[in-house]
Amino acid sequence: MPDYCVHPCPSFSGACKAIPAVAIEGPRLLLTPFDESITEEESRTLYQYSCVDQDLYRWMRFDPRSGYDVYRNQHLIGRWTRSADRLPFIARDKHTNEIVGINSFMSINGNDKTIEIGHIWTAGPFQGQKVALESTQLLMRYAMDLGFVRIEWRTHHKNVPSQRTAAAAGFTFEGILRKQRFLKGETQNTFSYSVIDDEFDAVRKTIDAVFVTLRPIERRPVPGLTGE
Template sequence: MAIREGNPLGPIVSTNLAQRPSQNVRLVGQYVTIVKLSARHADAFYPQISGPENAHLWDYMFDGPYDDPEVFRARLGANEISHDPVFYAIVLNGNDDDIVGIASYLRIEPTHRSIEVGNLMYSAQLQRTPGATEAMYLMARYAFEDLGYRRYEWKCNALNAPSRRAALRLGFTFEGIFRKHLVVKGRNRDTSWYSMVDEEWPAIKRALEAWLDPTNFNGEGRQQKRLEEFR
């Protein structure tokens, strides 16, 4: 904080712009790869996130659930050409059509170098796997190291306990709750806000990479140490 006669002022920062995320970027990990979302992914993904057994996946989403695969395909087609949010498919390594999840960047502010990750939809095949964590690692690394953002946000419905736990586990800091923030599907939504910032990223990155290392998993794929233990 700058000190001068009068009001206190924040520190001077670079006015360089961050870059907008590319729709065609390819982020390759050990378990999953992030690729551009396409309407063609609907055929493989719709069975994983449709039906009564998967209705709960949509409880905190802004859209869905979808009872018609063609309506879902049209939704992915609209997402494919969207520039904010920018949508990606999370695919298993080795097959770009083997989609197991969707993620996006949104609230993209290159001038202020702030960006949010959201619209996460993980199939049962991806949930609670190393690939689920790796997808978030790959997107955070791209935002901080390649695009030049200084603030990375996570927001969720304040009633969404799994999402709130995930944010803290990944290294985000809780910033508070915006009360009566939105009306979603005719219901009130209080929103929990989380962030990580650029100076925190190196330590968060080291913890994520240590947790994702294959030596941290036994022959049955179970973790030896929790992610929090590496921080």
């Protein structure tokens, strides 16, 4: 079972051409970039998990109360697949092909060789199984393979799971951007993290140590979720 490999996606039609669009395979996950070819079924699954069953966008700018049509047309397609500096991925259990979450490259800056990992969530039935951690570490390896020198991670000061994932993935906490933005009726402090190329050999050991501990992904019942 490979712990990391990439597969070209020549049919990718999204606006992001800053880096090659590939499918990234890990111990349990297959990350596939999505574009306007995303099916109705897939986009409804993403909406159900992230905006109906749970508000996984509570720390992000998108307001899930806007409804499914806005989610698909303005958020998934308009904001993500048509953004030149963002490359979003659907995370699937590679053994069952079930959608288990999302992870993304953002703020891709080829001149400075910096890139951000963000807009991450794990579907309720698969939370607590290091899905976000595995997908993040796969993106970290790919970014470093491409020659980026700095990977950034920014998160809401109240988003403790995101802060824990950053630390577990090997990011270094750099500081707090105080009152960095106004989000959903309150002022947000932004926690800033990074990994740089000089330290990635050590971080890679952290990644390898995580990968050998991963167990098969299970669909677990979550009380109150639709269909559970």
